[in-house]
Amino acid sequence: MMPDAPAGAPSGRAILHIDMDAYFASVEILGRPELAGRPVIVGGNPAFRSVVSSCSYEAKALGVRSGMPLLQALRLAPGAAVLEADQHKYSSYTKRILGVLLEITHRIEPVSIDEAFLDASCLPHDPVRLAMDIQRRILERTGLWASVGVGPNKLLAKMASKKAKPRGIRMLGPDDILGFGVESIWGVGPGTASILRGYGIGTVADMRRLQLPVLRLMLGSAGEALYFLSRGIDPREVRPFCEEEAPKSISHEHTFIRDVTLPSEYLPALALLAQKVGRRARDEGFAGGSVSLKYRLPDLSHHSRTRTLGSPTDQDQIIFHLVEEMAAEVLRGPVRLLGIALGDLQPASCLQLELFGGRERGVNQAADMVRRKYGEKAVTCCRALSAVRH
């Protein structure tokens, strides 16, 4: 039976496909706003035979496509800025984007670095309003635009997000795709498309007119899959991504060049460690329910002390305050190494909200943005200064 219920109807499934617009190029433009509005190509060094990994819509307008040799792209867009891809930077943004999605549900499946499915079937929200909310949250959190497709299954959601680009939201039901070209269906590459066109089959509507045995004869087992896909039937589940990778704690350590004894010697290092731990927690979307001070004495013995928090935190100031107190209590002589661990990690999406506006939260967010753009040492708190210099 055809799943003809409109997307988001209570009885059917509601799947969202979130696809970042011109992802790598957009991330690069964030760091270099002067490139906004210009054709931007992210690929590699044109002197080598590299290909376009991503390009801005301005470059796309000139005919540049992902996968195209860079030299060919530059012939099409001679004035384009060419930037080397920075996978580390893109992964860091992807983590933050997934963090936004995880705030909504754990039923998300990242497909690649710049796209993910989200199963909203069990959520009480209207899927299109949820899509708008996701788009807004990603923009607020990262400055990047996503297009979101909504459908009763993965196929239609993905087709919808493609139609929605750029900066759009689109919902497609099985009957909305009749006029779509056959190549818009998942699994139909140029080869299959040309076989189909040889039979005079150019659109989804044309394909739906074919019986299953005919398609099987034409394309083998792939034809069987296409029979269903062309009817907008796609039973594949959104498989929540494995969370085994979720860290148990976030920690940083510092070994001193020579053993230190005085607070004035070790506090800058602790301040810097607190900053690093806080920054990582915020980047990865976690808040910790406990803070540990780890220390190693000149005899190489390891020790630690832990404080449990009333509510989990991802703020440098709170982490620093706790380790400063623990250090004052336990450090009675020279130390060789100090470390901070933020434990009992929880998704920051379940964070206890603040009464007084969370001024520190704003300061940390602003500092994070500066660091992302200009590097880790671009901004730091005063008490960590001497540690940064060394």
Add this chain to the structure above:
Amino acid sequence: MIKLLVSQAELLKGLNAVAAAVPPRTNLPALTNILVEAGHDQLKLAATDLDTTITTSVAATVTTPGAVAIPGRKLHEIVRELPEADVHISGTGNRISINCGESSFIIAGSARDSYPELPSKVDASSTTIPLPVLSSAIRRTSFAVAREDYRPALNGELWKLGPEGLEMVATDGHRLARIHLEDVTAPSFFEAIVAPKALGLLARMAEEGDVSVSFQGTQMSFEFGTTTIFSRTIEGPYPPYEKVIPHDNDKTLTISREDLNSALRRMRIIANPATHQVKLSLESGNILVQAENADAGEAKEKLEGEYSGEAVQVGFNADFLMEILKNMTGDRIVMKLKNSSSAVVLENETPEQGVSHLSLLMPVRLPGVTG
């Protein structure tokens, strides 16, 4: 040189009063002592950790007036174990004899001048409050005081005294408790952030009678009977708490305090052990409290109560909410809400005479709920 006679019961009562000021750990050994001062027919006892000082006096027969500092914990332990009889104390700094019945102890004391100078009674703006009223007001607010927060002001409780009454406010940035006592007034206005130790001491006082509260500069004193607690205040500024008390929360839940509290206790078993998160789903005729934890399972409970306003879902730290409920007094309470991310106001359904008590609680963000 000192020589006196005091009843064991009186001496123990005095030591019980001051012992709380002896610091459990300190870098200054002198502070582990209790100062014993024999004057005219009375024995004065004092202990301090430099932030909090407690002095008291008990009736004694003094033969040789004088002062000596005696190891606090040892003296307290000895007197606690002595029979109910007269205690003779005599000696000089480094050799103090304590004799009672057939028991005799000799412990090493220190000279008076080894002990820090004690604060003296201030003659400043003051008011008088029945001790049970003050203790109860502190208990109903101080649960919200921050513990070792990096913002020092939040580690104490703000007291504002003036012609319109005494207002006491405590907050840790996530919740807030405020009480206003109309009948406790002073002609001029004064405010101070009271240190947690003084709050703890006063909250535990079981005595009847009045306490005289005085403010001067960075110090406060609380005098009741023959005992005075001096406490250094915490430097401000206190956060602008009045601004965060919402006045436009348009959704109201009226519910039995005990019903809500016991449901929360049950939900807490399943809730995430780090966040203690529970979810309240409110709509007219349907009040649901739920907990969910991937590791432990799910729990839900339907509650009886009256809700008016649009449907809303809001998450809370169950421990915070239970602590607020525990420190309220009414059988039925009113929760006023706006949305899932704004402070919730909790008050007794029936107002108390001359006392206004209010608590605020910030929600825990719920995944997938906006607004």
